[in-house]
Amino acid sequence: MIDTPCQMPDLTPVLKVIPMPSDANQYGDVFGGWTMAQIDLAGAVLAHKATRGRVATVAVNTMQFHQPVSVGDIVSFFAEVERRGNSSITIKVQMYAERHPANPVTVKVTEASITYVALNPDASKRQIPAA
Numbered sequence: 001m002i003d004t005p006c007q008m009p010d011l012t013p014v015l016k017v018i019p020m021p022s023d024a025n026q027y028g029d030v031f032g033g034w035t036m037a038q039i040d041l042a043g044a045v046l047a048h049k050a051t052r053g054r055v056a057t058v059a060v061n062t063m064q065f066h067q068p069v070s071v072g073d074i075v076s077f078f079a080e081v082e083r084r085g086n087s088s089i090t091i092k093v094q095m096y097a098e099r100h101p102a103n104p105v106t107v108k109v110t111e112a113s114i115t116y117v118a119l120n121p122d123a124s125k126r127q128i129p130a131a
């Protein structure tokens with residue numbers, strides 16, 4: 001597949017990671033389940049901060065895989081609040097890969113919208129605090 005170069009958002013990433021060979025599928029590309037787990041973690045970082053406490057993922061609203069991720073890519077995750085509800089918060093996560101260090105290129109690989117519910121220590125839902 002031909003890389004489509006792009007710029008990363010002008011934001012601080014919530015997470016940066018390099019996939020390892022153990023994260024690849026039988027074809028050598030990074031396994032989609034690994035990508036989904038990292039996206040969920042990245043969204044949870046912002047959801048946790050924005051709601052000031054425990055959260056649980058309640059829905060993956062959308063998830064688009066634009067380009068494959070390769071072992072050794074430097075993968076950055078950017079998160080933004082899409083919607084604040086009463087007990088829920090929806091986070092948009094964008095995932096970019098920097099690859100080919102000798103001839104660097106940045107590509108947008110995946111994006112998702114995930115809803116988290118703010119929880120009390122006993123796992124009941126709670127009102128999210130004002131922004």
Ligand SMILES: CC(C)(COP(=O)(O)OP(=O)(O)OC[C@H]1O[C@@H](n2cnc3c(N)ncnc32)[C@H](O)[C@@H]1OP(=O)(O)O)[C@@H](O)C(=O)NCCC(=O)NCCS
Pocket residue numbers: 056057058059084085086087088089115117123124125
């Ligand atoms: C999260 C949980 C406590 C919510 O329980 P509940 O009392 O039935 O919650 P509600 O139906 O009132 O929904 C709570 C909020 O989530 C939102 N929500 C629930 N289902 C949703 C869905 N499918 N999509 C988007 N938002 C959803 C509701 O709109 C509500 O938001 P609001 O308070 O901002 O209006 C419960 O569903 C739960 O424990 N789920 C499992 C979570 C989990 O284990 N996640 C990890 C998965 S591996």
